[in-house]
Amino acid sequence: MNPDTPLTRETFRRLHPISAPATLSQLPDRVWTEGEWERIRHGYRAQDMDEKWNVFAEGDALFMHRSWTGRGVYEATFAEVPGGGRRIVAAVVEGDGTVYRRRSDAYDCLTLELVISAILLGEPAESLRAGLRELTAQATGVSDAPAGVVEHSVLGLRSGS
Numbered sequence: 001m002n003p004d005t006p007l008t009r010e011t012f013r014r015l016h017p018i019s020a021p022a023t024l025s026q027l028p029d030r031v032w033t034e035g036e037w038e039r040i041r042h043g044y045r046a047q048d049m050d051e052k053w054n055v056f057a058e059g060d061a062l063f064m065h066r067s068w069t070g071r072g073v074y075e076a077t078f079a080e081v082p083g084g085g086r087r088i089v090a091a092v093v094e095g096d097g098t099v100y101r102r103r104s105d106a107y108d109c110l111t112l113e114l115v116i117s118a119i120l121l122g123e124p125a126e127s128l129r130a131g132l133r134e135l136t137a138q139a140t141g142v143s144d145a146p147a148g149v150v151e152h153s154v155l156g157l158r159s160g161s
Contacts, residue, residue: 007043007056009063014070015054021075022095026105028113031085037078040120052156053119060086064115067156073100074112088112103139110135111154118155 009015032040043056046067054065064074076091093108094100102108110131117125129151136150137143 006041007045007054009056009058011043011045011056012054012065012070015063015065016069016071018072018075018092018094019099020095021092022102024091024093024105024108024112026109027088027091028109028116029087030113031081031087032078032116033085036121037086040078040116042120044120046156050156052154053115055115055120062116064112071099074108074115076112076116103135107132107135107139114155 040062041057044053046052046054049068052067054067054070056063060078062074062076062078063072064076065072071094073094074091076088078086079089081087091109091112093102093112095102110128114125114128114132117123117128129147132154133145133147133150136145
């Protein structure tokens with residue numbers, strides 16, 4: 001496959017759609033530039049077992065699947081904003097607790113944005129990473145978990161990118 005060709009649903013061997021879509025009540029505030037949107041639309045394919053996400057776009061929708069299982073976790077719909085760029089205007093997360101263990105809408109909103117920022121765009125995303133650690137500590141009651149462990153559990157190998 002040509003590295004400049006955007007990834008599609010057909011790129012991946014097995015994908016399972018979200019079985020019980022739950023609408024996210026919180027969405028990222030970020031507006032992505034048109035250049036960033038083009039990079040987002042290109043998608044991402046996990047290169048080995050330590051990477052956790054496969055991502056592709058169809059039209060204005062972005063689909064995020066776990067790389068090991070092919071299970072859909074997030075779907076986000078983007079729309080153009082006045083003055084340029086795009087923002088997420090709607091998103092769903094897997095609501096079946098046997099497939100994906102949700103923590104909160106705030107956690108899923110942050111994770112959705114973090115996968116886009118850190119995995120797709122390769123940004124350091126330090127404030128998002130700090131938010132992930134804080135929300136994880138609140139949800140688990142474990143405040144001294146190493147940052148790398150928390151980030152790797154959500155982002156995978158590219159967590160240090």
